[in-house]
Amino acid sequence: MTTMTEASVREFKMPDVGEGLTEAEILKWYVQPGDTVTDGQVVCEVETAKAAVELPIPYDGVVRELRFPEGTTVDVGTSIIAVDVSGGAAPAETPAEAAPEAPATEEKPAARTPVLVGYGVSTSATKRRPRKGAEIPAQETVQAAVTAVQAELNGHAAAPAVVEQRPLAKPPVRKLAKDLGVDLATVTPSGPDGVITREDVHAAAAPAQAAAPVAPAVPVAPSAPSATYDTSRETRIPVKGVRKATAAAMVGSAFTAPHVTEFVTVDVTRTMKLVEELKQDKDMAGLRVNPLLLIAKALLVAIKRNPDVNASWDEAAQEIVLKHYVNLGIAAATPRGLIVPNIKDAHAKTLPQLAQSLGELVATAREGKTSPAAMQGGTVTITNVGVFGIDTGTPILNPGESAILAVGAIKLQPWVHKGKVKPRQVTTLALSFDHRLVDGELGSKVLADVAAVLEQPKRLITWG
Numbered sequence: 001m002t003t004m005t006e007a008s009v010r011e012f013k014m015p016d017v018g019e020g021l022t023e024a025e026i027l028k029w030y031v032q033p034g035d036t037v038t039d040g041q042v043v044c045e046v047e048t049a050k051a052a053v054e055l056p057i058p059y060d061g062v063v064r065e066l067r068f069p070e071g072t073t074v075d076v077g078t079s080i081i082a083v084d085v086s087g088g089a090a091p092a093e094t095p096a097e098a099a100p101e102a103p104a105t106e107e108k109p110a111a112r113t114p115v116l117v118g119y120g121v122s123t124s125a126t127k128r129r130p131r132k133g134a135e136i137p138a139q140e141t142v143q144a145a146v147t148a149v150q151a152e153l154n155g156h157a158a159a160p161a162v163v164e165q166r167p168l169a170k171p172p173v174r175k176l177a178k179d180l181g182v183d184l185a186t187v188t189p190s191g192p193d194g195v196i197t198r199e200d201v202h203a204a205a206a207p208a209q210a211a212a213p214v215a216p217a218v219p220v221a222p223s224a225p226s227a228t229y230d231t232s233r234e235t236r237i238p239v240k241g242v243r244k245a246t247a248a249a250m251v252g253s254a255f256t257a258p259h260v261t262e263f264v265t266v267d268v269t270r271t272m273k274l275v276e277e278l279k280q281d282k283d284m285a286g287l288r289v290n291p292l293l294l295i296a297k298a299l300l301v302a303i304k305r306n307p308d309v310n311a312s313w314d315e316a317a318q319e320i321v322l323k324h325y326v327n328l329g330i331a332a333a334t335p336r337g338l339i340v341p342n343i344k345d346a347h348a349k350t351l352p353q354l355a356q357s358l359g360e361l362v363a364t365a366r367e368g369k370t371s372p373a374a375m376q377g378g379t380v381t382i383t384n385v386g387v388f389g390i391d392t393g394t395p396i397l398n399p400g401e402s403a404i405l406a407v408g409a410i411k412l413q414p415w416v417h418k419g420k421v422k423p424r425q426v427t428t429l430a431l432s433f434d435h436r437l438v439d440g441e442l443g444s445k446v447l448a449d450v451a452a453v454l455e456q457p458k459r460l461i462t463w464g
Contacts, residue, residue: 008086010059011079011192017046017053017372022172024048025073025240026080035063043081046074047240051370052336061085067192073240075170079192169196180205246337253399257313257434261394262443266451267415269425271295274457283352288359292330292384294457295407295450297354299382300326300347301464302449309446310379311402311437320437329381329398330358332365340398341370342378386410392428402437405450406430427454 014024024046031043042054043063061083068074167184169177173196177184180201187204189196229236239247271294278289303310303326312321328346332339341364343349343357364370381398386409395404408428415424431447438446453459 008084009064010061010083010085012043012057012081012083013079014046014074014076015055016076017048017055021048021076021372022170023073023075024053026068026070027052028070029066031063031066031081033063033065037061037063037083047336048372051339051372051375052368053371054369057081057083059083059085075172077170078195167196168194173198173201177201246339249399250396253397257397258436259394259397259432260435260438260440260443261430261432262440262447263392263428263430264447264451265426265428266455267417267424268410268427268454271454271457272410272425278351284355287352287355288362289355291410292382292407293351293355293358294460295384295405295454296328296330296346296358296382297351297460297464298450298453299380299405300328300354301453301460302446303380304347305449305463306442306446309403309433309438309442312379312400313402313434313436323379325379327377327379329378329401329404330361331381331383331395332362332370334365334368334370336368339365339370339375340378340381341365341374342381344377380404382407386427392430394430395432397432397434401434403431403433403443403446405447406432 017024025048027045027047029044031037031041037043037057038060039058040056043057045052045054047053064082064084067078067080067082074080167187168189168191169184174184176198177187177196182201182204184196184201187196187200190200191197268291271291275289275291275294278284307324308322310323310326312323314321325345326347327342327344329340329342332341341361343354343361346354346357349357361370361374364374378398378401380401381395381404383393383395383404384407385393385395386407389409392408393406395406397404406429408430410425410427412423413426414421415426416422417424429447429450431443431450433443433446449463453463
């Protein structure tokens with residue numbers, strides 16, 4: 001039977017699909033052992049802390065083994081699928097007459113590591129393991145030989161050199177071992193290439209914990225919530241993926257940036273009439289035209305008139321970074337949680353271009369196909385809570401941004417118009433901003449400009 005160490009078997013490892021993320025959960029496998037795959041074929045879907053991403057295989061062959069079942073969280077750099085490429089386009093990197101002592105599972109050069117376009121792969125994940133397994137022991141052996149020669153020249157018998165190799169484990173696993181008081185040198189690895197996994201550490205910690213003396217008079221508090229809760233009355237949902245990342249980001253933002261929120265209620269009757277007119281405009285044919293489109297354009301005009309609001313705070317350098325571009329974030333509710341993809345260089349787009357970008361952004365988010373790159377680099381965000389019938393809110397800043405505009409529900413209300421009380425389309429806007437960057441005057445000017453454009457849309461021509 002062919003073994004996994006043969007040169008014809010290629011190991012596809014979990015790539016870094018989110019610029020520095022350390023793990024991803026396998027949501028769904030699209031192939032099974034025995035299936036034939038081709039270069040570029042999507043084999044699985046994974047969820048990171050930022051988005052769900054489909055992973056393509058980078059070579060042809062036959063699936064030999066799926067390393068992990070669906071629902072498993074896997075560290076970046078860990079093999080997730082083995083493919084036999086002997087019948088396909090297998091790269092001839094290992095000649096048949098190669099020296100037998102060379103390990104067949106030796107890592108391929110970094111240039112051949114599977115790369116997803118726009119994401120990149122951490123080179124340290126592909127180079128670190130071979131250094132630990134080959135180069136470092138060789139250096140220690142040389143040092144031991146030098147020590148032995150020096151001892152012989154001094155007239156002493158050289159003691160047998162003991163070369164101690166550092167156990168292979170990822171940083172999160174090392175931290176777990178430290179927290180549990182486990183010496184990694186005593187742990188038997190079960191991962192690929194002799195890597196110690198979390199399960200190995202827990203297995204090593206279990207006997208030690210069982211053998212630890214416990215005073216009978218002192219009750220031991222459970223380290224985790226009891227799993228015997230009434231499932232008919234409670235449901236527990238693991239916090240992971242997008243929801244976990246969102247929670248961490250919101251806590252960090254709320255307790256880092258001093259938030260200030262201002263409100264304005266505005267008559268948007270003319271804006272609503274313009275929306276209906278644009279729907280009939282031939283230049284907007286086939287495009288998504290709604291109030292959010294004109295609100296986004298109004299915010300872009302306000303930023304153009306008040307550019308200092310489009311900035312970020314660099315804590316490490318103690319600098320304010322003014323952005324000469326606007327990547328406009330649009331908060332979107334999805335089954336996996338709230339995400340904020342952004343329209344790149346929204347400031348440079350015409351109204352039809354902005355409508356097209358907005359439509360694509362919303363459609364992609366609803367399908368759960370938003371890429372990590374689409375959620376990075378935002379400068380200002382809009383959150384439309386009005387679609388849920390809410391009048392307004394006090395939104396929390398997206399990390400790294402200086403302002404976020406909340407749009408409330410547009411309702412028919414009595415309003416004083418030209419000296420008479422009339423039914424008008426009215427909404428409430430709320431602008432939250434980082435008070436380190438934006439003072440009350442600047443924040444008020446931005447919010448007032450947005451309101452003025454929505455009240456008199458013709459200002460889009462004179463101001464925009």
